[in-house]
Amino acid sequence: MYFDHTPQLSFMQIYVQREKVPGSIIIDGGSGYCKYGWSKYASPSGRCATFLEFGNIESPMYPRLRHFFSTIYSRMQVKPASQPIIVSIPICHSDDTESARASRRQLRETICSVLFDMNAPAVCAIDQAVLALYAARRTSGIVVNIGFHVTSVVPILRGKVMRDVGVEIVGQGARKVTVFLKELMQQRNVNFESLYTVRTIKEKLCYVAADYDAELRKEARASCEVAGEGCFTLSHERFKAPEILFQPQLGGMRAMGLHRAVALCMDHCAEAEVASDDGWFKTIVLAGGTSCLPGLPERLEKELHKIFPPPMSDGIKVIPPSYGVDSAWFGAKIVSNVSTFLEAWCITKKQFRQKFRRTAPFISSW
Template structure:
């Protein structure tokens, strides 16, 4: 790199006086997306094809590429090319698709991307402090830093640690203190992006009061620990972001219940209604355990049944047809030995569509999603009647093979063609960690944290602050 910079400086020695002397920061915000060809000579590098020079600049890396931009107008024009910085962004923490989605769809200020080059966006993203991310799911909670490739840890069932139906300041304080201790980071060091399961589904006054009480307990506990800023987003919205969408219906198969959540432009449409199915991942695991016990299959813990559910079970495309088949499969569970399942493999997942076979009296998953879609279609918030036709699955149980195809099939059978045409079901983008990755998109945004977070000062003035959740 030193030789390259030396060569560049030598190639413009006779023209240095005509070059503007400014700091790198003043030249890494070229306007617009389209870059014009270099306005003047690149000196000795004119002997090389421009594509070769471009590849050389790629190899020197983003820091030295920015330094080249202060040499002269020719080099500034070359290294300001959006294609170069798209390349650098692709190699930095996240995939290019997720970076582009986040910067163009999750910005609080719609004019941001139009006014910023990708060179500037890259610089801002590098300077973003990052955030502690806590995905407090209804099952295991996940935590880590937004700059990490994935969660750094997960621990005990969140619903046992904190009862969010009856929020307690001291329980939340103890929970977050445990998180920071395990991450070995000071609470005052970085902002936090927090994900919690959706609760108090209705748009009634009592439901709104419950949500306010929950927010009060969380914010108070965190700000009393000197956390600089807090961004709290519900799990369903984060799962939608992870799927690189801002509108659609999220089906979150949680630990105890499954919620069907309509979301338009990142906002939960409570006026449409959140449908709830009283079947979650735990019920499927317990039903599999019951079947194994009836068939005299011995095991020592519920963890074994959960492992078998995750590794061997699937959703039948046609339940009645599947009953006539012989579908044995075996798996070795460490410490327990080998297990062979047959019909249990698909009858377990069938509980999502026919809860009554597990003794649960509630609507099936497909019926809840169809009802939600019908309400979205009837209310017609926008001229676009397709926003609710994308169904994003979330939760570890949503990874069961066959679920996507079966749900699409059932929806087409329940809904009229005017609604069912164009329906698409999307599997969890990152498995059980999908909501965590949605939070990661926010924590790495070039405008984070100021456009997303509530600060301690703002919270203390909360009568004048509308903390929408």
């Protein structure tokens, strides 16, 4: 229960169980950057590099995580022993092979080992995609997380990631969209300071076209200000850059389009027949910063309706990120407010030691 999945509840059960409970520390590991803060506050209090890229990436995982969590506790000015902690874990080692299961288990055990060695009273480690689903007030569906490097398409049934059904991984994410926008801007001799500038412009000006070919025939010019660098004006680059999510070949990439990956995942869910409700996988929840681009939910839904004939296409609904880039963090906030949070969702140091009988810190080179 503690390492493979979260309690299998409906969202109504989670909602009914909510009550005022002591605050917890939430750390959303992210794939681009980490969000952290108190569950009792309205939003994350800080951001930093994700633990997967924190410190010396060549060093073993245990000291990297120890350095990472120590930094977070220091920035929050809180002692590890003071509050339970929720850690969201990005989808990695997504296959359902023995090796992938061992790697996921190893990462979760290392996270718990580090935190308990730092005297955390209780730890709740949950997949980031599950938390994004909770933030959308759902416990079943498909989460499409456009991460920094890759996009993951994750089927989740009653709070459990269905890896045996199949998690699809698309080899492009937010960074590819940003880099492609940079290339398009360079073709027009638009000068900028850094890739961070381009990312800022992407967030302010880019959108996903409902019909790419039709959009090419329209006027799309718009401008935005970037602090310290002045005004930037884009035209068709605004929708050409994110179009590689659906047509990767435009950016010279050989990858599956986002709609194709989601359709493949839906096919696997339908064939698996793992639930009496054959429509649980027709709710698609978007997550990740790039998924906040205007027009993306509508375009993805449109493409899926084109792929599937009725009745398979009936009921397909794409939901935008409920809380933008912080959806997983807010999903953790919902979990932390459940009255059974400590008993049903967390593991204590004593339970962890009894389960794994470790007497020395868990060292991993994962």
